Amino acid sequence: MRLGCAALGGFAAATLVGVDFTSGISIGIAMYLVSFYVARFTWYKGAGREIQGKIYTTGIGGFVLLFIFTWLLFFTVQTVGYSL
Numbered sequence: 001m002r003l004g005c006a007a008l009g010g011f012a013a014a015t016l017v018g019v020d021f022t023s024g025i026s027i028g029i030a031m032y033l034v035s036f037y038v039a040r041f042t043w044y045k046g047a048g049r050e051i052q053g054k055i056y057t058t059g060i061g062g063f064v065l066l067f068i069f070t071w072l073l074f075f076t077v078q079t080v081g082y083s084l
């Protein structure tokens with residue numbers, strides 16, 4: 001679920017803001033927080049404080065890398081598509 005949000009966020013950042021990195025990073029942070037709250041309120045409703053911290057940090061590396069990859073991939077595809 002978190003990686004799906006990363007791919008969706010990368011696609012949204014490429015299509016909505018393009019090369020503006022501040023807005024793109026804001027979209028990435030927003031998507032990460034959405035994935036955190038979805039996991040917290042669906043799967044881990046009754047979890048304690050120590051579990052919530054683990055939910056927050058689990059998968060952050062994969063999320064960041066997939067977000068950046070999809071953002072660059074879709075931006076490149078758009079740029080090459082416009083030049084052809």
